[in-house]
Amino acid sequence: MLQDFFHTCKSNQFNVIGYPVSADFNYQELDKFWQFSFNNCGDWAVESIYSLNTFRFEKEVMRYFAEKFSIPFETSWGYVTNGGTEGNMYGCYLAREIFPDGILYFSENTHYSVAKIVKLLRIEHRVVRSLPNGEIDYEDLQRQIALNETEHPIIFTNVGTTLHGATDNLDKIKAILKYAGIQREDYYLHVDAAFHGMILPFVDAPQPYSFADDIDSISVSGHKMIGAPIPCGVVLTKKEYVENISVAVDYIVANDKTITGSRNGITPLMLWYAIKSSTEQEKELRVKRCLRLAEYATEKMNEKGVPAWRNPNSVIVVFPTPSEAVWRKYGLANSAEYAHIIITGHMIDNIQFLDQLIEDVALDLKEDETMTVA
Ligand SMILES: Cc1ncc(COP(=O)(O)O)c(C=O)c1O
Structure with missing residues (x-):
């Protein structure tokens, strides 16, 4: 059971984008x-x-x-x-x-x-x-x-x-x-x-x-x-x-x-x-990288037609809730109207994952619009 559980943990270690959790620690x-x-x-x-x-x-x-x-x-x-x-x-x-x-x-x-x-x-x-x-x-x-x-x-x-x-x-x-x-x-x-x-x-x-x-x-x-x-x-x-x-x-x-x-x-x-274990400059750099990545995600979603936004000095990117299939796939926290992604330390080296998520959310929104128009 323990071994099984360990594998589950390993495969979900960085799968926390819907929640305010940094996984880039080493104690x-x-x-x-x-x-x-x-x-x-x-x-x-x-x-x-x-x-x-x-x-x-x-x-x-x-x-x-x-x-x-x-x-x-x-x-x-x-x-x-x-x-x-x-x-x-x-x-x-x-x-x-x-x-x-x-x-x-x-x-x-x-x-x-x-x-x-x-x-x-x-x-x-x-x-x-x-x-x-x-x-x-x-x-x-x-x-x-x-x-x-x-x-x-x-x-x-x-x-x-x-x-x-x-x-x-x-x-x-x-x-x-x-x-x-x-x-x-x-x-x-x-x-x-x-x-x-x-x-x-x-x-x-x-x-x-x-x-x-x-x-x-x-x-x-x-x-x-x-x-x-x-x-x-x-x-x-x-x-x-x-x-x-x-x-x-x-x-x-x-x-x-x-x-x-x-x-x-x-x-x-x-x-x-x-x-x-890190200097104040390193801590600052990590925070600023997260903020830049949050800005990148917001802009990329906007370019793809998703009306994403974020508050000043926040790494939380808010956008309309996608279909259940998408929020379940990425473990997105959501309310009836909005879902969000949260950019924390481990995301800095995980841009492909972020790009894939943005792609899926944008596609999902387009499909939703097509269905609504039809
Ligand atoms: C704004 C805010 N306050 C309080 C809490 C509760 O904090 P904790 O889960 O550390 O008890 C959270 C948790 O997400 C939060 O986002």
Whole structure:
């Protein structure tokens, strides 16, 4: 069974174009660490009596992301999560602890897990309409904020939505709150940067996305743009917010500040390795190559009559959903109207596959048009 499964995995290794997954990673140097029972339970900043932890690596990972997201390391705190969802939940949890009477606003294009998070945390929430490109509908947000249902709005923003790679304009959102007379200390701004969080720091003209733009917390997935064999991510926030939820636990002789008890010790090691095994210039080059390839795919589809498009600084190319035969063949994620392809690291050396896909999508659309006319 294992051998069979291995062959299946090998033949599908790079067959992930519909999803935000980079498959160009190599963590073989870490193979020797699989024999240890790691557990990062607790806070990496506090020495643990459980010696098989990877706290020293987690600390360096958090130092790296603090720099990437423009917050002084000393005033920040965060940890390596199980993925973007946990980071988003953590941001919402902190916000709710700060503003128990807050209402959380998120756009209809927000990742589906947020609906689950507000249910689990019992946070009152409002769904805001989305614009056709996937950004939050600023007018609808303004209208809902003006209803004045809470003195403490919690705004859940997207830096790269799942389907369209759209980034909400944080400046516009802050202006809406200011216009409504809500002081900065009376609202909370969380950023879901699951995928684009490791794109925007490397582009020439990023949209606002970081603590330099006055956010309160940010969540990024590690297995998406970076790439990892195990889902993981980081969440980063201001140290002062975390004190609100910190609980001293005798059993681990530490303060518990995270959502889960036991925590993965291998993924901090992986993220540390991913960060250290390439220079920042190499990371930038990889991101820029992905963006160029996404532009190539968009233009080529347009030339062939497919009305494909993408949002600024996004590697997600959106186009009308092709027939089931085509989306199944390529494993394309799709909704009723749109499908998309996502250009990540391993696609850089896979242009023939991309060309074939574009050819099939264009042909499919032509056949569909012919049938409609007939
Ligand atoms: C925008 C966005 N947010 C959150 C998530 C959830 O992240 P994860 O799958 O790492 O939990 C995703 C996953 O695709 C996403 O695209």
